[in-house]
Amino acid sequence: MAGEMAAGLAEEGGSKIKMIVSYVDNLPNGSEEGLFYALDLGGTNFRVLRVQLAGKEKRVVKRESREVSIPPHLMSSNSSELFGFIASALTKFVADEGHNALFNDRQRELGFTFSFPVRQTSITSGTLIKWTKAFSIDDAVGEDVVAELQTAMEKQGLDMRVSALINDTVGTLAAGSYYDEDVVVGVILGTGSNAAYLEKASAIPKLEGDIPKSGKMIFEKLISGMYLGEIVRRVLLKITLQSSIFGNIDKTKLRTHFILRTPDISAMHHDGTPDLRIVAEKLADNLKITDTSLETRKMVVEICDIVTRRSARLAAAGIVGILRKIGRGNPGDKHKSVVAIDGGLYEHYTEFRQCLESTLTELLGEEASKSVTVKLTNDGSGLGAALIAAAHSQY
Structure with a gap:
């Protein structure tokens, strides 16, 4: 896998692994101070967060958030209306920040987690490749989403600057490293999966490419x-088509x-009832x-297990591949390496989590x-975005 990663860093299309450059060149270390905002947009709802940072001694002294539902008609209207709605919600959220939250003469700074396919060209710019989920706003495709949001905020009279455009994986890496300097990898294992790590610029020949x-x-x-x-459904369907194990059933x-x-x-995997009820x-x-x-139900549990x-084993192999790429997790390695993981699959699926951790030990x-330590790190898409905004503050 390390070889595929190197090939992906060398040129576009050179590997099955994308190796997308995030342009984040500075992770938070706990010394950041001030008030920072985050916007997490990735579905039919979005979140706005406000985080007060007080340096290494106190870290995060206050964190507030608000979730806003996007009206269905805005998901297929136009870019101006969607980002205008988001900017309006941000403006209302900022209005109750209280006094003395910002240092004098400082512009508010925002970390923007945008969970849609983007062709990123800098830490503060990225053009939308396509919408996913329930969105279909044609005039936004090919446009810089940061510029769209910035324009909408200016129309609202909101004095705020987008200082970082990221995805949730990069946010998880940032949130993990903020509390633990040994964090070297951020991983998402939830509805989707992905990973981020800090690479040397000299190891990215394609850095100036698309x-x-x-x-x-x-x-x-x-x-x-x-x-x-x-996947389990497809396995069960194939078994049904090739055998009579479920009898003569309606396959609709x-x-x-x-x-x-x-x-x-x-x-089903967790079913502890004697008859697998x-x-x-x-x-x-x-x-x-x-x-x-009962035998058929046991077979279904075994399929879920497999x-x-x-x-979990593939996820562990991917993590080990990243560790190997950056020279960590080798015999005799004196460096402590922490892998920050976010996502419901890892957090809530016990068998998955246990198998991933045991496979890491097996492979390493x-x-x-x-x-090597694995650590659950929640809210990379929210807190992580605010922390990266702080790490890339212009002040």
């Missing part, structure tokens, strides 16, 4: 929480994409598969694994 186009993301699909339930539900979600397979209920409710035997363990070896 960001690559989206690929098929096969590795992510084998790992991410969004797809695990779908079983043919429906994404009808089985990762929380469903987690519930929860498995029976999930099969009946989601897939209309009824009257299953898919989940493969996902007993000795080298003692220098």
